[in-house]
Amino acid sequence: MLKRQVIGYDEVISEIEQDLLLLNIARSARGEPVHFTATSSIAATFDWTTTLDATGRLEDSSGTDFFNLNLGASASENPTFSLRPITGQDFTKRILVPFTDTAFHVLAYQAGAIDRVMRLMGFGFEFQNPDGSFVRLIENDPARPAEYEEFRRLAVHLRWLLDTRGLFVRSLVFEELMVHEFDAVPRSQDITAGFDKGLKWRQNPDGSYELRRFQSGRIVMTNYDPAALTDQERFELNEKIKRNPSGYVYVHLKPDGPGGEWPVQGAIWLRSMLQMLNFVAAGIGVAPEFDVAPDPRTGGRVAANPSATLKINVTDDAPAGNVAFARAGDRFYSVDDTPWNRAAFATLGDLFQSAVGEVEDVGIPITIAK
Template identity: 30%
Template sequence: MKNFPHIFFIFFVILTISGCLSPIALNRAVELYDQAAIRSESRQLLTNIARAQHHEPLHFTRVSNIAATFNFSVNAGATPALTGESGGLLAPIFGGGVSENPTFSIDPIASEEFTKRLLTPFSQHKLTLLLRQHFDIDLLLRMMAQEVYLHRSEQQNTAHDTAVHEKRGHQRRLHRGAKTFPGATASGFPEQTKTDEFFPGFQLTKEQEHRMRYRQRTHQQQAAYHNNPSDRPGYEMFRRIVLHLSAIQDQKQLFAEPLTFERSWEISDSGISAEGLFQAIEKDFTVNHDQEKNTYILSKQLPGPILITNYDPNILCCEERAEIYNLVNPWIENDVAFDIRPDYPGGEWPIRGAFRLRSFHTILNFLGHALGEQAEYYVEKDPRTPPIARNENPSHTLGLIVANELPDGINLSVQSHGKYYAVDTTEANAHWNLNAFQLLYILYRLTVTDAKSLGLPITIAK
């Protein structure tokens, strides 16, 4: 009985140690599985860039669930010591074990899900979400934008633009000359305001007719510049525009805010109860009564598209908002409009237009082709662009190393098509390249954000 307290203390220590091991194992498992998941997805991105370089199909899988079961077992006992008949000592016996049973769920991204996640262009709201994370707009647009549409009236000072529009104007004149009709004017439209020229057999209101003419005029006054190195004039203009926006961002004078527009309707007050009208629409509309006209004026604030500007959009008056609304209406979810005005930072080059965003699949193809037949190259900023912080203007959107042997200091790489592929962290643009790959990974996560389970559930069984 004298040894009983010692035996009890030993059992207490064993149970305490086993209880402490469980949290340690849990923390270690979470860290290891998290690191393994990130590394697997990063290698998958590099592998698909290599596939895109060789024009091979892209393929993605995701780890939708990781479950690990840990079993901790501890046993203890006592046995008589080998002292013969000369003593009554007890010798303790200790034992224990740990086992781990991980289970992974891997799902391929295919069929309709492939179309939804990888082939659908990014929305303008995801671009602004990333701008809030302090990504450089130059990097964002070089990776996410397919092309830019520039309003002609804002870029007549470049020789290339003038030549392009003279050629397009000549083609329009030839087209109109081959297809004339009585009553045509120098503008190419008939003098009468009939709507048959737009939709034969349909009668449009004056407002609809005005909107159609405005869209036609806007379409004739804009030019598209592709973010594609094989189109040298378009690629260089695209690069200069995003560099101009980046310089404004460096001055902390770049705004990316959703516009709001006010629309009004007039309805007759005859037969309408004011009390009933207010109860029906007071949450959505502002109601004013015009006693002279005997009408109610209903006003409502409508959300509009995201607009990138060098001024605070809240200073715009109603007429200016209406002008921008006509410019971007009907606006597309994957278009991002911009309006750089004089007398504000970066106003030395006033430009107006819209960027068209692309899909994640197109981004990977762009990065892969940049390693081969559509290699990116250095483009100098426009002379009217303000200085850029640190003169940061890399030639490649994402600098990659493709070599038979990897240089020292490379932490992440894959081997594909007999070569090593890795993010270039050996040159002066290492910081840019790391940010670019981080952005690529975030875009991938935004693409597969609604996977069945993105957590790492771990159950502990003792």
């Protein structure tokens, strides 16, 4: 019984999160403000009781024994749900602030299609000069057709490079110099304590010591292996990227590398949770997406490239089959039943989990007890 109930609660929470996503997409499409409520805790008390009674009576006259046997079992559960509306500063941090390049890095591999993640998370692409200065911006917005088409072609180009093992997506790792000349000999306990923190002492030719620390820096997408750069080059590249906000994903395609027929240098601007919901909602009617052919400079066969990043169907009746849907007003909003759209909705759900999955002190919770 316990196994069945725990799985049942998990399914309920999963359905609630899917409904919240679709409901807020519907709200955005209808011009209504979004609202999020997180299930911060679930507590359930299970009571399982069994009884067994056996009584006997011996009848001498008939030589027959009579026995009475009573079996009984009872079970009860008392679940308590704590709900917390996402408001105030927590709403700003979780819903309005763009995602970081780290979130993009994780999903680029787990979601299995970097173009799908880029189309969902990317607000636009900023082309930059070699020194990191601004050149121009293209938005991932069908309301700006020319810019939208270029963004889509770039997303497909990067997907093709990744599929053909020509794209590296990783964080920059380098040694950072913390102390250049230290005259005294480091103590053994300092050396030992530094191991766990990535610190490393090294003796210079003049007998002094320097202290270095391994650092994991910003995320890059390149058509060359960042590990092939010198440590100083990786450090300088990271310093240049650090001038951009954490919601930028740096992209550099050199002319002499794979896919270099289309040299690119710049950064993907990442969206916030609210911007992603608004983008999907706009695709329902205000600014629908459309087909975009791959760029001629993208060689070889490309993967699936549907017109919509995440297609939401709006119907008068509940959809048939096992698809996620929510009711808003008198209409039903459901995920289009294709592998691409199911995967895109799952990616949106992963981002929703990372944004509102852990809720701490954000006001007084609403507690529901059964």
